[in-house]
Amino acid sequence: MCRTALAIALATPLAAAALAGRIAAQGAPPPTPAEMPSVALVPELALVLRDYEAAWRRGDAAALARLFAEDGFVLQGERAPARGREAIEAAYAGQGGAPLRLRALAVATADTVGYIIGAYGFGDATGDQGKFTLTLRRQTGGPWLIFSDMDNPSQPPRRPPGQSAPSQ
16 A cells, blocks of 8 residues: 555544544533632832723723723723723723632733733632633833733623523
8 A cells, every 4th residue: 555545544434433533522512621710019019900990890991091001091891992091991981899809820020011811700709700811011120000801700691581692
């Protein structure tokens, strides 16, 4: 048997097995991952999260906007991006007023840029209810400001009985 025919003969059963495994996996619910451990933040980065939590708890959209760079972004699910402190304050208006818990899962900084990947929860609920990314920027020697904040829930939104999810 030539090498090409042998390769096809061997590859076909492997491809069929892989496809069958994918089809079977589509019908099974995804495994529930264990909660990822938190990482420690240096005090100046921890302050970003603590100040965010405090402003959120107060429902203070202006204080939240001041945590951002002048040209920063808020990227919330099912909403248009908000850019600049005035737009960020408007995006946060009417939100907050509940206890918020933010924790870091990964962090890195280099000179004047950085990021925090994290998870969040509200009130007395246990475990994480969603996740976020904060990209950070600062002037040399200045405080860290949020350049972008993107978050989304870990569970799909609950829909009233009989209402289907939007098609994509």
